Amino acid sequence: SKSYNITLLPGDGIGPEVISVAKNALQLVASLEGFGITFEEMPMGGAALDVVGVPLPDETLNSAKQSDATLLGAIGGYKWDNNEKHLKPETGLLQLREGLQVFANLRPATVLPQLVDASTLKKEVAEGVDLMVVRELTGGIYFGKPRGFGTNENAQEIGFNTEVYAAYEIDRIARIAFETARKRRGKLCSVDKANVLEASMLWRKRVTAIASEYPDVELSHMYVDNAAMQLVRNPKQFDTIVTNNIFGDILSDEASMITGSIGMLPSASLGEKGPGLFEPIHGSAPDIAGQDKANPLATMLSAAMLLKYGLGEEKAAQRIEAAVLDTLNRGFRTGDIHSAGQNLVGCKEMGEEVLKSI
Amino acid sequence: SKSYNITLLPGDGIGPEVISVAKNALQLVASLEGFGITFEEMPMGGAALDVVGVPLPDETLNSAKQSDATLLGAIGGYKWDNNEKHLKPETGLLQLREGLQVFANLRPATVLPQLVDASTLKKEVAEGVDLMVVRELTGGIYFGKPRGFGTNENAQEIGFNTEVYAAYEIDRIARIAFETARKRRGKLCSVDKANVLEASMLWRKRVTAIASEYPDVELSHMYVDNAAMQLVRNPKQFDTIVTNNIFGDILSDEASMITGSIGMLPSASLGEKGPGLFEPIHGSAPDIAGQDKANPLATMLSAAMLLKYGLGEEKAAQRIEAAVLDTLNRGFRTGDIHSAGQNLVGCKEMGEEVLKSI
Ligand SMILES: CC(C)[C@H](C(=O)O)[C@@H](O)C(=O)O
Numbered sequence: 249s250k251s252y253n254i255t256l257l258p259g260d261g262i263g264p265e266v267i268s269v270a271k272n273a274l275q276l277v278a279s280l281e282g283f284g285i286t287f288e289e290m291p292m293g294g295a296a297l298d299v300v301g302v303p304l305p306d307e308t309l310n311s312a313k314q315s316d317a318t319l320l321g322a323i324g325g326y327k328w329d330n331n332e333k334h335l336k337p338e339t340g341l342l343q344l345r346e347g348l349q350v351f352a353n354l355r356p357a358t359v360l361p362q363l364v365d366a367s368t369l370k371k372e373v374a375e376g377v378d379l380m381v382v383r384e385l386t387g388g389i390y391f392g393k394p395r396g397f398g399t400n401e402n403a404q405e406i407g408f409n410t411e412v413y414a415a416y417e418i419d420r421i422a423r424i425a426f427e428t429a430r431k432r433r434g435k436l437c438s439v440d441k442a443n444v445l446e447a448s449m450l451w452r453k454r455v456t457a458i459a460s461e462y463p464d465v466e467l468s469h470m471y472v473d474n475a476a477m478q479l480v481r482n483p484k485q486f487d488t489i490v491t492n493n494i495f496g497d498i499l500s501d502e503a504s505m506i507t508g509s510i511g512m513l514p515s516a517s518l519g520e521k522g523p524g525l526f527e528p529i530h531g532s533a534p535d536i537a538g539q540d541k542a543n544p545l546a547t548m549l550s551a552a553m554l555l556k557y558g559l560g561e562e563k564a565a566q567r568i569e570a571a572v573l574d575t576l577n578r579g580f581r582t583g584d585i586h587s588a589g590q591n592l593v594g595c596k597e598m599g600e601e602v603l604k605s606i
Numbered sequence: 607s608k609s610y611n612i613t614l615l616p617g618d619g620i621g622p623e624v625i626s627v628a629k630n631a632l633q634l635v636a637s638l639e640g641f642g643i644t645f646e647e648m649p650m651g652g653a654a655l656d657v658v659g660v661p662l663p664d665e666t667l668n669s670a671k672q673s674d675a676t677l678l679g680a681i682g683g684y685k686w687d688n689n690e691k692h693l694k695p696e697t698g699l700l701q702l703r704e705g706l707q708v709f710a711n712l713r714p715a716t717v718l719p720q721l722v723d724a725s726t727l728k729k730e731v732a733e734g735v736d737l738m739v740v741r742e743l744t745g746g747i748y749f750g751k752p753r754g755f756g757t758n759e760n761a762q763e764i765g766f767n768t769e770v771y772a773a774y775e776i777d778r779i780a781r782i783a784f785e786t787a788r789k790r791r792g793k794l795c796s797v798d799k800a801n802v803l804e805a806s807m808l809w810r811k812r813v814t815a816i817a818s819e820y821p822d823v824e825l826s827h828m829y830v831d832n833a834a835m836q837l838v839r840n841p842k843q844f845d846t847i848v849t850n851n852i853f854g855d856i857l858s859d860e861a862s863m864i865t866g867s868i869g870m871l872p873s874a875s876l877g878e879k880g881p882g883l884f885e886p887i888h889g890s891a892p893d894i895a896g897q898d899k900a901n902p903l904a905t906m907l908s909a910a911m912l913l914k915y916g917l918g919e920e921k922a923a924q925r926i927e928a929a930v931l932d933t934l935n936r937g938f939r940t941g942d943i944h945s946a947g948q949n950l951v952g953c954k955e956m957g958e959e960v961l962k963s964i
């Protein structure tokens with residue numbers, strides 16, 4: 249019978265706690281749906297730095313490449329914050345994204361009816377928000393060369409980076425975004441700064457060109473400063489947003505905070521072919537690490553995305569998604585989404601309740 | 607007796623309407639405080655493109671350079687949106703900033719008690735927000751070279767820009783930010799992406815070095831993605847924010863929308879010496895241009911910043927600020943900030959009411 253290899257990267261902070269819970273959920277739905285999963289757990293981020301001395305050991309990258317999909321917990325922590333760049337946990341994450349060539353980062357931001365009060369936005373603004381940020385993940389200023397330090401003509405120290413996009417990089421992320429919008433409400437908003445940046449002018453030109461392949465999707469363009477405003481003013485106007493690596497970093501975090509439940513939000517990073525990378529969008533939360541306080545639902549929903557986008561196991565994915573909703577309906581809440589009258593539970597207990605719902 | 611030269615740049619869309627109202631206010635407070643003002647009105651943006659064929663005519667730049675301060679309305683509109691880069695209204699604005707060397711852009715975002723309901727944020731989150739974004743305005747990716755279009759090694763079309771900062775550029779904006787924080791609540795948050803970008807690593811290093819000159823100011827650092835979240839989660843945590851040109855563009859617009867009253871927010875752009883540039887942060891709003899619907903208060907408050915930061919006429923500035931508050935207290939509102947039970951007025955009438963309050 250069918251069986252998959254999954255690489256697990258618990259990472260740092262609350263990473264190991266949420267991964268352990270998500271692993272149980274994956275195992276359970278696999279047995280219910282009649283397929284097998286073999287897990288390989290590998291070090292990554294600060295955890296790898298402490299043991300192997302690099303944030304992404306070769307063995308870890310190879311495991312991820314050879315697996316059917318990778319589930320990551322979280323990386324980073326105060327301990328490594330002042331490390332040199334090549335010894336930062338974050339550098340390991342960028343190397344992993346580049347190594348797997350996962351150029352398309354899908355970040356849904358949904359306000360669940362059960363959690364609408366968690367948003368700092370007024371109820372009528374927050375309720376019903378359901379948007380998807382499609383962020384380019386392996387190009388732009390994150391990877392552009394030249395980059396580094398030097399001196400200018402006045403012998404002044406300078407630091408510099410290059411924002412650069414090639415047509416094919418824009419075309420492929422645009423296609424993913426149009427496909428995504430087509431499966432949603434058919435509206436795509438491309439965000440750039442084409443009134444100032446040449447890299448954005450090419451972005452807008454290519455996205456507009458690709459639009460002719462998707463006549464059923466309604467395309468609009470928005471400047472990034474306006475998009476940052478519109479997400480606060482009226483987030484419901486958005487269906488799918490496509491944007492570059494750095495703007496996507498900023499806007500997807502803003503969008504996720506608008507939902508008020510960042511501990512709930514998953515993400516998927518996909519390539520043309522080859523295995524994808526799935527991770528909650530929250531960080532490693534070192535302040536609550538090891539205290540059984542973390543919200544494991546974002547990682548569980550990332551596991552659901554892994555099943556759906558990574559393995560094509562749509563039914564198993566739906567089992568997890570439905571169980572997460574059911575657990576919320578039954579009133580269980582971790583601290584980050586807790587409000588009066590509900591059942592405050594820790595990471596492990598939340599995990600067990602989801603297993604019961606499954 | 608004392609007299610000043612002010613260059614007025616009405617620009618496009620609602621620009622002429624709001625400038626005409628602000629001009630009256632400047633004239634009135636000047637006569638009350640016993641100084642003179644001579645106005646020179648010059649074309650800029652789309653208005654200049656239509657007449658002279660460039661977005662910033664030499665005469666306009668020279669007038670601004672030779673004046674004591676410049677007040678700008680707004681620029682841009684659909685008509686010029688597809689112009690080539692050197693013929694965009696926005697390019698004129700960038701040339702003006704560069705020409706005046708106004709590297710420090712001060713953008714307050716304040717929630718007035720009278721307008722707390724205008725915010726999409728819950729009342730308890732919005733009320734009392736009072737922050738200042740200090741944005742670097744003449745460097746970074748907006749001006750960095752090389753920039754342009756080309757082909758990569760695979761003959762693919764590319765678009766590229768350079769994010770670059772020299773130590774002196776960071777030092778001078780950091781000093782303005784520390785001075786600003788010192789006059790406010792003594793807290794400065796520097797926003798960067800130092801976990802990924804070399805330009806940000808230098809930024810963080812220099813801001814940290816300059817901090818030793820301001821032991822009374824409490825400095826913190828935050829990544830830009832987190833800052834975009836924290837502005838939504840709890841904007842009251844911020845006093846003064848300092849950041850680069852592109853992050854400042856995004857975050858200051860986000861912060862202004864959090865106040866819910868973008869038609870109320872002024873800005874000042876200042877150089878080392880030489881005249882400053884003052885403008886509302888809202889755009890040219892072509893959809894309501896010429897309909898006497900615009901909110902002139904942001905431009906009036908920009909005129910107040912001009913008096914204070916540009917001319918050192920603190921008392922005249924306070925007269926305008928107090929009159930704006932008084933007019934709001936008397937219940938007058940333009941459409942953008944109107945709610946039930948208040949007196950809906952147009953741009954001109956709002957201007958006249960502020961004059962009465964003065
Ligand atoms: C940790 C950091 C390098 C990363 C990024 O900027 O991409 C994170 O913020 C994210 O969004 O996944």
Ligand SMILES: CC(C)[C@H](C(=O)O)[C@@H](O)C(=O)O
Pocket residue numbers: 443444473696699700855
């Ligand atoms: C019009 C545009 C070039 C400008 C900018 O990006 O600086 C505007 O958004 C602003 O913030 O003043």
